[in-house]
Amino acid sequence: MAIKLHRCSAMFVKGPHPCWAAQHALDEAGIEYELVKHSPVRFLRSDVKQLAGIQKLPLVEFEDGTFLRDSKVIAQQAQAGTLHGPGESAPLS
Numbered sequence: 291m292a293i294k295l296h297r298c299s300a301m302f303v304k305g306p307h308p309c310w311a312a313q314h315a316l317d318e319a320g321i322e323y324e325l326v327k328h329s330p331v332r333f334l335r336s337d338v339k340q341l342a343g344i345q346k347l348p349l350v351e352f353e354d355g356t357f358l359r360d361s362k363v364i365a366q367q368a369q370a371g372t373l374h375g376p377g378e379s380a381p382l383s
């Protein structure tokens with residue numbers, strides 16, 4: 291499964307920061323991903339808006355072009371081993 295984690299470039303911000311939380315959860319679960327960094331300023335994320343239709347990060351992008359949003363959902367699925375796109379009924383393998 292080749293996924294991409296889109297997150298803001300403020301890598302130094304940890305703790306409850308949503309981008310950090312999502313990345314940390316993927317790392318803890320041993321899930322491999324390509325890291326794609328974007329502006330920490332939401333209104334400068336026209337690239338994200340064009341790609342996913344929204345500007346909030348983090349986002350997990352799946353091979354089929356779908357996106358999973360919200361750090362809590364990403365972390366929950368990563369921890370449960372059920373990471374899958376919103377249109378998928380089962381985890382990608």
Ligand SMILES: N[C@@H](CCC(=O)N[C@@H](CS)C(=O)NCC(=O)O)C(=O)O
Nearest residue numbers: 298308309332346347348360361362
């Ligand atoms: N509830 C969302 C919150 C996402 C969020 O606030 N992300 C930050 C990461 S930098 C962001 O996009 N901030 C820019 C803004 O809200 O303008 C989640 O947990 O994923």
